[in-house]
Amino acid sequence: MTSEQTSAQLKSALNAVGARDSVTDIFFVACGGSYAQMLPVQYIVEREAKAIIGNAINAAEFKARAPKRLGKNSIVIALSHSGTTPETVEAVEIARAAGALTISLTHDLGSPLDQASEFTVSYFFSPMTMSPIHAAAVLTRLSFGILKIREGNTKVDDLDKGLAALPALVDNLISQNLGKIAEFAEAHKRESIIYTMASGPNYGPAYSFAICLLQEMQWVHSAAIHAGEYFHGPFEITDFDVPFIQLVGVGPSRPMDERALTFVKKYSQRVTVLDAKDLGVTSLPDTVAEYLAPLVFSPVLRVYADKLSEAKGHPLTVRRFMWKMEY
């Protein structure tokens, strides 16, 4: 996958967005870790759009809900790495039959998802790095591109500047923090439960870490707690020995994160903090920094999982059920 290919595919899709008579809704449809990648872009649409709706939804739930608003004024953006996730392929088929513009991201051109979709954008995959052609970046470019074409949003240039800075920023961050991450891994290798906590655009990476990295790939119990929900129930399970990984973002959701962090650090001795400010996110253009925080957290968190897997002797590739049977 070259940068030129991805950009050309994006351009074709955006041309089709521009050619539509009307766009009222964007449905972001996927499952699991791919669904998690939709949450930050839904956040962007909700923060930035004047009129367009952003709705991130699990693909099977999308089929069940069968939203009446789905139709020729809708764009459905789907993501499946393999391009074979049956629920996601079916969701795109439903959307296309309803007259929606379908744009899919997949790593496999030629896959069922690619075939089901009017437009496909492929991306570069390397979970411990970040670039403008990683899936998360492509989704962000696509979302801001739609908002530019349909509503005159002007942040695309800042976004491109920010994305261009990410590869070096993330590489440096990871190399600087390897020692600290290895300490985390050693200290947590025998934990049976590790919570994650975040809010705003960073709830997506927290959810992904909980369900894909911890539950799926490490068989560690987990849940992603929304920092704004924490004080209304979940905080009662906080105790000196309960581990949390807290993401602290920038932008208007930061106060929620800070409030939760102050509390959780007071009552748990096992809090690992990833603060977007410490991770260089504030060096990115102000207008888009909050939206790029998840693109920094994701690869860094992947290194946390990688080191944890080494400390546990449980490779991230091991599964007991996934891909091994019919389900």
Add this chain to the structure above:
Amino acid sequence: MTSEQTSAQLKSALNAVGARDSVTDIFFVACGGSYAQMLPVQYIVEREAKAIIGNAINAAEFKARAPKRLGKNSIVIALSHSGTTPETVEAVEIARAAGALTISLTHDLGSPLDQASEFTVSYFFSPMTMSPIHAAAVLTRLSFGILKIREGNTKVDDLDKGLAALPALVDNLISQNLGKIAEFAEAHKRESIIYTMASGPNYGPAYSFAICLLQEMQWVHSAAIHAGEYFHGPFEITDFDVPFIQLVGVGPSRPMDERALTFVKKYSQRVTVLDAKDLGVTSLPDTVAEYLAPLVFSPVLRVYADKLSEAKGHPLTVRRFMWKMEY
């Protein structure tokens, strides 16, 4: 709280809904267990509305996102039992200042939430029963009422019939299942983690049980797993000794629940199933049965929590942090 009072308050609010020039969005805004009650009504709006958007969101996240769509064409429906939740009160103040129609549910007329809102509807509180004037029912009546006035939705009569049948249905269910529920409690009293699983309109009760009943009131680790997400990560933590409570609904989300149930029962020996079909939900009017399932699950689940608390000797009223300190 009498039935007449609640109905009169609802009528006033719905008259105001009818008097608006345009209604494009309903924001359902609350925190924790109250937020959980918003998820089934958001589901209703998504399934039933021709054009109106339903958006359920944590009150602090609502403030952070500051959706540009919020304005004079919006209705903001808030819920706080005490009427004192600061985030929810602030969200209503923000909404009202933006020109939205604000309608709040609270148990305390005279509370800050009541004072902040243009319209307030009070409700009857008794967590192990259900009636047309319980909060969940009032939210459902309000949502269908809005859809009737603004879009001509015709299900209000069926809804009223269904709600009228719920008190006896739920009372009977609970008395018939007390032995089974006590067995669950004994069998789970030493579990340190219990997952819940559901989809569609029943994800709300599953989330509420996880964060309010288990995490908050029993200090038991938990997470609500969406049945459609289960196969894309969380299912890998399934094992013979991992406890799950699975809700199985009726309507179009049922196949998701059934697929997850088939799998989880095969690999865990600790699955507790609450099936809406076994709970009499199919005796309710077809057109609204799927929407009433959460109103049956919630009081029944509360009895599960109540019996668990007895078996653990940990009353549901005990807290270590909530209401005991500033946070």
